[in-house]
Amino acid sequence: MSAVVRDFFIDFQRCIGCQACAAACSECHTHRGLPMVHVDLVAPGVSLQTAPMVCMHCADPTCASVCPADAIKVDEHGIVHSSLKPRCISCGNCELACPFGVPIIKMEIQQMQKCDMCFDRTSAGKKPMCATVCPTGALFYGTREEIAQQRPASKPINRWRFGKQRIATRVHVMVPHDVDEMAVELPAFDEGGGPAALATALAAGARDGRAPEEAGPEAEFL
């Protein structure tokens, strides 16, 4: 592969909630059957806005810093990997601490698994599964030049603020030109932080702070 650096971009407004990303992610060799990408309804009952969430691959990952077993490693490409099997004690700290709600503790194998930006594919010059299939371009993998040229009405940023915590991420999100930082005001703990508050912040003009829910089964009433 050439030295071209390709990045991951999320453009929330395009997402149609189709879950092709999750369907494709679950086909991955490393975590077969279990999607690592989440698609959340931002304001159920109000809007069909959905927010896809892959691992943001933080420069200083919260999941890794709270891991008591030092099981989460960042590689030279800035990819934050699933926990190292021999070290992981499946304590769930990472799952709770990740501001983006990414890690999943897989109890059957006593290990945390997470989106590794399809390391097996990207290291072979391919795109991640989700960004390959996403029918809208809500998930995009390519160079900064490509995204700048293709989407002149928005720009990519990778700076976040969660309450007082500031985070820089390898994955970028597309925002209007006058936005420089994604600010997420954290609600009280029992209101469900993480993905809930996050998704709410993501929907530009989200109408109220109602917690989102997994855009999933319709018939939970049963």
Next chain:
Amino acid sequence: MAHLRLPISDYIREYGPHVSDSPVTGWGPKPEPDRLVETHCCFCGMQCGVKLQVKSGRVIGIEPWEEFPFNEGRLCPKGVKRYMQTHHPDRLTDPLIREGAGFRKAGWDEALDLVASKARAIQAKRGKDAFAMLSGVSLSNEKSYLVGKFARLALGTANLDYNGRFCMVSAGAGNKKAFGIDRVANPWDDIPEAGVVLLAGTNVSECFPTLTHYIWKARDRGAKLIVVDPRETPIARTADHHVALRPGTDSALNQALLHELVANGWFDREFVEQRCTGWAELRASVERCTPEWAGEICGVPAALIREVAAAWGQAKTSFLLHARGVEQHTKGVENVLGLINLVLATGRIGRRGCGYGTITGQGNGQGGREHGHKCDQLPGNRDIENPEHRKHICDVWRISDAELPRKGKTTVEIVEAIHAGGIHGLLNICFNPMVSHPDTGFTREALERLEFFCVIDFFMSETARYADVVLPGSLHEEEEGTSTTAEARVVRIRAAVEPPGNARRDTWILLELARRLGKEEHFRFSSSEDIFNELRRASAGGTADYAGITYERVEREMGVFWPCPSEGHPGTPRLFEDGRSYHPDGKFKLLPTPYRPSAEVPDAEFPLYMTSGRSVFHYLSGTQTRRIKFLVEKSPGPICEMHPALATRLGLVDRQLVTVETRRGAITVPLRIVETIRPDTVFLPYHWPEELAANQLTVRALDPVSKMPEFKVAACRVRAATRGEADRARSLFAELKLEAS
């Protein structure tokens, strides 16, 4: 007699639908595939390119096909998970013959002989047309052509029609009237060049997800997006203008938009006067159709109609797309013509970035309707009543005119004739009317009255349960062929694997039946390509001319657009570039489409509108998608969407079980309260059968020209379910998620 003798749960237990989660190799470490087969998704009209991973004669997964130009690897969840149907435990692997209360397995000779002898007996006693055939356009071009020839020559019946009758016939009829050709006018590649994109009655984001990318490409370049839909669909959510009109009022909106174009001089005088006929009459017909008048009918502000007219009228380039939302009406053809008028009035057609088209819903909805399994058509989109057209086909088929049946009944008319006792035998391939036909109860009664019923399918569809003989056929990935995408691009479908067990390729089944019906001489085909080559000759000189398209070219060029009259011809991605229509005078026809109400509108007894449509997780009648766990989990069963204001008025709460009733039936489903729908309208997706079929409620009223049923408008009422209804609904929903053993 084809009454169900067993409770439905018994059929489900035996034949499914069961949901299956895992690939045939399980979720453990994935074996390296032996080969990747470049083919297409078997579902919607996008026909996205995809590679199937094959290992030891089994499909074990998919790989995006990024080189295929239309979708460049993009897929929707159906396309990603479709491979799980191939080796699904529900696959039919042996012919089945009705015996006692159920079915018994049989050999092919016995089953095929029985079908042939029953067909002959019914036809001997009651005439050729008393045996009908229904078909589907998920079939390849080759199979569609073969079905047309089979019904007319082997069965000798006029009564052949297809499920495209529920898909694109209104669009086809409107296109033929206005343009003299039934095809999308531009390739999807023209969408990004458009300054304004108007989507009328098309939930692109759920029904054609991969087309969304093209719309965003246009928007990235500054295009405005207008969406006309009673619901705020995922694509409407971000639109610049969303006209949430009352179901069934599209033609009033179209007239008011045209009124505004005229009033503000936003039309192309030269184009409408030189290139079109009927401008004066059309103009006069909208004189009094002000935005205020339409706003009243459509239930939207007049100011919004003015904004939309200005956005459309002042654009330099544009693309107008529509689908079932405007077409599935008793005024479907008029709605289509009204939209075409908006395109023609501005003269924005036949150029780069100036486009128009219907988005065909079914996999091969475009190709399937061109090659003759429609009751009034012969291959090449020829007219079965036109003497010259008949002659061409008679010559290719080496028959006399007397041997070629004439125009037969349309789908709903066939079912009505069965019900009335005029048709006694039926052969059905790739069509599931127990889900997709309007007025399910009536359809059931009709099927129960058949003297003999044979179904060719790969799964036991809800319709197949009523059959006397079920013949296990093949999937998309089990037979070579071509299909024609919604942009009229002919693409190559490849066989990745063999049909399972004793199942056979559909083509083999039809050829064997033809032989047993004594017509072997007309059906000597050695391969799918052989059939395609005859199709090319049959289509030559017709509007849908495939003469210059070969398998080799389709593979090399990654698809060829028809018309393509000779092998040296490049194909025709964009129509009308010379400013001429396909009518003999070369003119585009402008036809007035005065507003009239739908067949059934709300009244005191049934005060609400009911409209129906699709979910992104299911394809049509769900025979395939209701068997794949990922899709079933995301959308296990029908729900009723309702606006919070209406729910408050009716005293209903989110997720409660409600009963929706119309004059034809009732359905009990969970309620989903959403602000994304009009407060006078409820929505139901239609992918489920029997007691969960939205079509229990729909009206069996037809467009007078296209014979399309009015799936999009019915008058209904909604109330809390009774305890008995709720218990029943719970057990039905529980069955929907039956795991495969």
